[in-house]
Amino acid sequence: MSDKKSYVHVIREKWCKGCNICVAYCPKKVLTLVNGKVFAERPHDCIGCRLCELRCPDFAIEIREASAVPEPEEETTVDYSIPPEATHA
Amino acid sequence: MSDILKYFRQDRLPHIWCPGCGHGTVTGALVRAIARLKLDKNKVCVVSGIGCSSRAPGYLDFDTLHTAHGRALAFATGIKLARPDLKVIVMTGDGDCTAIGGNHFIHAARRNIDITTIVMNNNIYGMTSGQYSPMTPKGFLGTTAPYGNVERTFDLCKLAEAAGATYVARGTAYHAQMLVDLCEQALTHRGFSVVEALTQCPTYFGRKNKVGGAVELLEWIKDRTVNSKAAAVLPPEKTAGKLLIGELYKNPQPEFCDEYDKVIAQVQRKFDGFRGGVRGCEQNSD
Amino acid sequence: MPSAKLMQGNEACTIGALVAGLEFFAGYPITPSTEIAELCSEELPKVGGKFVQMEDEIGSIAAIIGASLTGKKAMTATSGPGFSLMQESLGYASETEVPVVIINVQRMGPSTGMPTSPAQGDVMQARWGTHGDHPVIVLAPGNVKECFDLTVRAFNLAERYRVPVVVLTDEVIGHMREKVVLPDWKDVEVEDRARPAAPGGYRPYEADPDGGVPLMAPFGEGYRWHVTGLFHDETGFPSGKAEVADRLLRRLDRKVSKNEPVIRDYVTESTEDCEILVVSFGSSAMSALSAVRRARREGVKAGMLRLKTIWPFPEEVVRELSKSAKAVLVPEMNLGQLAYEVERTVGCHAPVVRIGKVNGDLFRPDEIHDKIMEAAK
Numbered sequence: 001m002s003d004k005k006s007y008v009h010v011i012r013e014k015w016c017k018g019c020n021i022c023v024a025y026c027p028k029k030v031l032t033l034v035n036g037k038v039f040a041e042r043p044h045d046c047i048g049c050r051l052c053e054l055r056c057p058d059f060a061i062e063i064r065e066a067s068a069v070p071e072p073e074e075e076t077t078v079d080y081s082i083p084p085e086a087t088h089a
Numbered sequence: 090m091s092d093i094l095k096y097f098r099q100d101r102l103p104h105i106w107c108p109g110c111g112h113g114t115v116t117g118a119l120v121r122a123i124a125r126l127k128l129d130k131n132k133v134c135v136v137s138g139i140g141c142s143s144r145a146p147g148y149l150d151f152d153t154l155h156t157a158h159g160r161a162l163a164f165a166t167g168i169k170l171a172r173p174d175l176k177v178i179v180m181t182g183d184g185d186c187t188a189i190g191g192n193h194f195i196h197a198a199r200r201n202i203d204i205t206t207i208v209m210n211n212n213i214y215g216m217t218s219g220q221y222s223p224m225t226p227k228g229f230l231g232t233t234a235p236y237g238n239v240e241r242t243f244d245l246c247k248l249a250e251a252a253g254a255t256y257v258a259r260g261t262a263y264h265a266q267m268l269v270d271l272c273e274q275a276l277t278h279r280g281f282s283v284v285e286a287l288t289q290c291p292t293y294f295g296r297k298n299k300v301g302g303a304v305e306l307l308e309w310i311k312d313r314t315v316n317s318k319a320a321a322v323l324p325p326e327k328t329a330g331k332l333l334i335g336e337l338y339k340n341p342q343p344e345f346c347d348e349y350d351k352v353i354a355q356v357q358r359k360f361d362g363f364r365g366g367v368r369g370c371e372q373n374s375d
Numbered sequence: 376m377p378s379a380k381l382m383q384g385n386e387a388c389t390i391g392a393l394v395a396g397l398e399f400f401a402g403y404p405i406t407p408s409t410e411i412a413e414l415c416s417e418e419l420p421k422v423g424g425k426f427v428q429m430e431d432e433i434g435s436i437a438a439i440i441g442a443s444l445t446g447k448k449a450m451t452a453t454s455g456p457g458f459s460l461m462q463e464s465l466g467y468a469s470e471t472e473v474p475v476v477i478i479n480v481q482r483m484g485p486s487t488g489m490p491t492s493p494a495q496g497d498v499m500q501a502r503w504g505t506h507g508d509h510p511v512i513v514l515a516p517g518n519v520k521e522c523f524d525l526t527v528r529a530f531n532l533a534e535r536y537r538v539p540v541v542v543l544t545d546e547v548i549g550h551m552r553e554k555v556v557l558p559d560w561k562d563v564e565v566e567d568r569a570r571p572a573a574p575g576g577y578r579p580y581e582a583d584p585d586g587g588v589p590l591m592a593p594f595g596e597g598y599r600w601h602v603t604g605l606f607h608d609e610t611g612f613p614s615g616k617a618e619v620a621d622r623l624l625r626r627l628d629r630k631v632s633k634n635e636p637v638i639r640d641y642v643t644e645s646t647e648d649c650e651i652l653v654v655s656f657g658s659s660a661m662s663a664l665s666a667v668r669r670a671r672r673e674g675v676k677a678g679m680l681r682l683k684t685i686w687p688f689p690e691e692v693v694r695e696l697s698k699s700a701k702a703v704l705v706p707e708m709n710l711g712q713l714a715y716e717v718e719r720t721v722g723c724h725a726p727v728v729r730i731g732k733v734n735g736d737l738f739r740p741d742e743i744h745d746k747i748m749e750a751a752k
Contacts, residue, residue: 019109057113167441
């Protein structure tokens with residue numbers, strides 16, 4: 001079917017601990033572990049159900065629709081030019 | 090997802106929880122609920138006690154308070170009563186909340202103070218490496234129950250309801266999507282709201298009791314629960330011995346801080362801008 | 376001119392707190408401090424403040440720390456058994472540098488003891504009750520007026536140094552009534568914690584390692600900072616590094632020890648040439664002063680030192696005043712607690728005589744006078 005959406009798998013390897021939850025629960029077996037880190041082996045099979053994203057205990061995987069445009073960053077009332085944890089000059 | 094990353098202190102990640110620990114999933118569900126509600130980060134306070142679960146606030150970009158074991162709700166009561174306009178959330182564990190913190194839990198519920206309490210129940214004391222807790226099922230093992238736990242557990246949701254909580258729900262790390270919805274409901278509820286999240290501890294509970302790793306534990310959690318709506322129509326043998334999940338109790342009642350504000354409004358005598366204290370000392374005990 | 380009034384000690388503590396800007400009280404009923412909770416529940420709503428009776432004393436001190444973190448001045452009041460329950464969180468407030476005031480109206484202990492009888496057995500607990508080294512300031516009113524003065528001072532010191540401050544009274548000081556002329560609240564000097572100007576780059580625990588006090592941001596104003604009982608670095612996040620821990624604990628301690636000369640508060644009478652120095656505090660000092668004056672009338676060179684700050688212990692003052700003394704007498708309603716500090720300070724200058732009264736009654740002046748005469752022989 002031509003209108004099948006395709007998805008991008010954003011993986012934060014530093015945060016992933018290779019717990020295998022996402023791999024085990026992906027309904028389409030898209031994911032696998034490589035060197036203890038999640039890897040999208042068959043990204044084109046992904047149906048965007050986001051179970052991996054929802055269940056990931058480490059926020060290490062994010063599913064984005066290939067065509068999706070990122071949401072605008074909503075302005076906040078407080079100016080954070082320097083994040084609170086900035087190291088002092 | 091990227092819309093929830095802004096609620097995290099990303100420079101503090103990766104977090105300390107073990108691979109496959111459910112606390113990360115529950116924290117993610119809570120943050121997703123906060124993102125849906127677009128809460129103002131500057132008006133959210135997350136308070137925790139001691140234990141694995143209680144490390145969660147350190148990773149969240151709000152005003153966060155990591156207190157003493159079992160005392161999160163008492164600290165949170167102080168914050169909420171002093172600043173009722175803040176959204177106060179307590180993140181606690183089964184031991185932190187129902188063992189040492191039990192007294193504060195039932196009283197916060199009784200007061201119906203507007204605090205959302207997320208109880209990350211992994212049926213064990215994880216931080217201190219595997220002792221049994223008030224929520225460890227009878228017969229299961231812990232490093233302090235080497236011959237099987239002889240104690241019975243609380244039904245935390247019934248306990249919360251009986252104590253006076255006006256929103257009670259139980260979710261699990263397996264049913265992650267439902268958990269987001271339950272957190273959202275709890276956050277929007279004005280009054281004491283409790284979400285018990287059954288979650289997995291592969292390092293101690295799973296290994297000690299030979300249930301297995303994170304995935305096997307999630308399956309174990311799934312098998313011991315049943316959706317409360319489904320249970321209503323299922324024959325009893327299908328639901329016997331199972332824990333109900335979903336929204337279990339919702340009964341809005343007057344909220345503690347609102348009631349106290351009414352007292353202040355009645356009592357408030359104009360003290361022409363007097364900054365605290367009684368204007369004339371001679372009239373204070375009339 | 377404010378008029379004189381017959382006022383109870385507990386009441387004076389409460390009025391002092393209100394004048395100092397108290398906005399939050401959490402407590403639990405316990406003799407002999409309950410009047411403070413009762414009056415707070417009555418007065419706080421009048422000024423838009425909040426009162427809550429918690430489920431126990433553990434909850435009470437936890438709640439006031441929470442309230443203080445939102446920028447409000449907060450206090451609790453208790454007595455021995457409750458004070459014992461508060462110790463863990465007193466240490467939490469000390470380590471996280473959250474200003475709170477705790478009024479401990481002492482009663483005979485240990486345990487349930489004699490709830491309606493005065494005692495002074497919590498001196499060491501007030502300093503060392505909680506585990507680990509930690510800064511704490513303990514003030515000791517000696518009469519009803521000072522209940523007002525020292526509660527105001529307790530808030531000012533708590534706000535200035537971001538430490539928990541204990542106001543140590545006892546059943547007599549707390550319950551007795553005296554004629555009191557309180558200042559107009561407008562003339563009372565009240566201090567507030569130093570706050571950061573803006574959220575950007577805020578480092579909640581950044582301060583001069585030699586006893587510096589960090590700026591304290593309130594919760595709910597966009598700073599989004601982290602507070603933990605774990606040892607933490609300047610950012611407020613947990614750190615187990617050796618040098619971080621060492622730097623933190625020494626800074627916390629120096630906040631009080633370095634400023635002892637400023638925190639020091641005491642009253643003396645006829646100590647210039649005294650040979651018998653009587654060191655006391657609180658209600659014991661009332662009887663002691665009477666004994667000292669009688670001895671003076673009888674030609675004995677007795678002198679009175681009444682401490683209004685117990686911790687940090689004013690060593691220099693005691694050392695100085697005991698230099699010329701043949702003996703130092705320490706009357707207190709316990710078996711010797713302040714006496715330890717006096718002995719440690721006086722050293723071999725002079726013998727320190729402990730006068731302990733532990734039967735639930737106040738000292739009669741003659742009981743102390745006899746000891747003065749004995750020491751004067």
